[in-house]
Amino acid sequence: MIKKILKRIKGNEYQVQVERMSTTEPEGKLSINLKKIINLLNYTKRSSVSYSAGSFDVGYHSFTIDGVELKGQRNPVERFANIPFDFTDKTVLDIGCNQGGMINAIANKISSGIGIDYDSRMINAANRMKFHLGNHHTNFFVFDLEKENLNYIKDFLPNNKVDAVFLLSVCMWVENWKEVIKLSKEISTHLIFESNGKPERQDEQVDFLKTIYSQIDLINEKSEDDPSQKNRRLYLCK
Ligand SMILES: C[S@@+](CC[C@H](N)C(=O)[O-])C[C@H]1O[C@@H](n2cnc3c(N)ncnc32)[C@H](O)[C@@H]1O
Incomplete structure (x- = not known):
């Protein structure tokens, strides 16, 4: 107990x-x-x-x-359920990865997964789990989006580009979220994005995405996997 x-x-x-x-x-x-x-x-x-x-x-x-x-607050498997993106043999970067659960949920498909988060405890837990599961093609690093030069993110990647970036429920927590989105576009053609915060802040995030990506598809209007907070929206941007 x-x-x-x-x-x-x-x-x-x-x-x-x-x-x-x-x-x-x-x-x-x-x-x-x-x-x-x-x-x-x-x-x-x-x-x-x-x-x-x-x-x-x-x-x-x-x-x-x-x-x-x-059981945690969010269910990664449910969140991926209807994303129209085939992760098979793809490389992904999860910015603000928390405990690494999103990468963990697709680890058996992807060729490589990198998660970054500023919280060293989250990264410690993600790395311990990766080690236990033998997911040696996944890696987790401590990185503070607000305090560090974002270009260093590229140095965590096996190549200069990845097939998809995840930026999920992170923007309301970081001041420089627009810079993070610009960096995401620089290193990948695809962004899987979850807006968060008050409705007007989420609209602001999506308006900014529209200035960067030519196609933005709404995948989920609600974050139904989380009974305690359903007001997030999931997008695929390319
Ligand atoms: C709401 S959680 C979302 C976690 C994950 N992206 C998901 O949707 O499953 C926000 C995450 O952003 C991370 N975060 C907040 N500020 C950050 C910063 N300055 N640099 C890096 N990560 C940050 C937090 O540690 C946390 O893991």
Whole structure:
């Protein structure tokens, strides 16, 4: 049984501290390695930011590992369900990848996947899981979109271009989101984009996409995979 403790950091900022499970013995369906991964996923939770999904079992993304379902706020498999893009043998870059769940969900199809996020705990969890699953063609790196020169993103890629960039529910969190979209266009012909924030902010994001891409197809009008927040829109831009 996992115990959650809320620890105040400053002002309104709390950290969900989930008691670390002992990993000396397996427990029912949970192998020692799976317990380690759950520990690291839980360690990504920070209640001051909504995307850390403190109230969900393992944070932002749902995973199925070794046949065990770990429930998060968003379901990557459902989010990919109707994207008209064939990921087979493709290279993808996920900007603001969180725990790496989106790349993880298509790891058996893609030829290479790179995830970047500024939160080192998210990247640690993504890398531990990649290691466990043997997904050596996926890589996760710490990168702060607001503080670092965006051109360095190209240096994480195996080649200078990828087949698709994901920029999913990131723009409301970063000031320089327009620059991030411009960089995405420079390195890929396809962008899978999820708008987030208040309706007017999402409209602003999509208006900007229209200045950069010639075709923008609305894939989902709602983020139905997330019962707690359905007001995001998913687009394929090319
Ligand atoms: C709402 S989550 C979306 C996660 C993921 N893209 C998805 O849709 O499944 C926003 C993500 O943006 C990341 N993020 C926020 N500010 C960032 C920054 N300055 N640099 C890099 N990543 C950032 C957060 O750590 C978080 O993982």
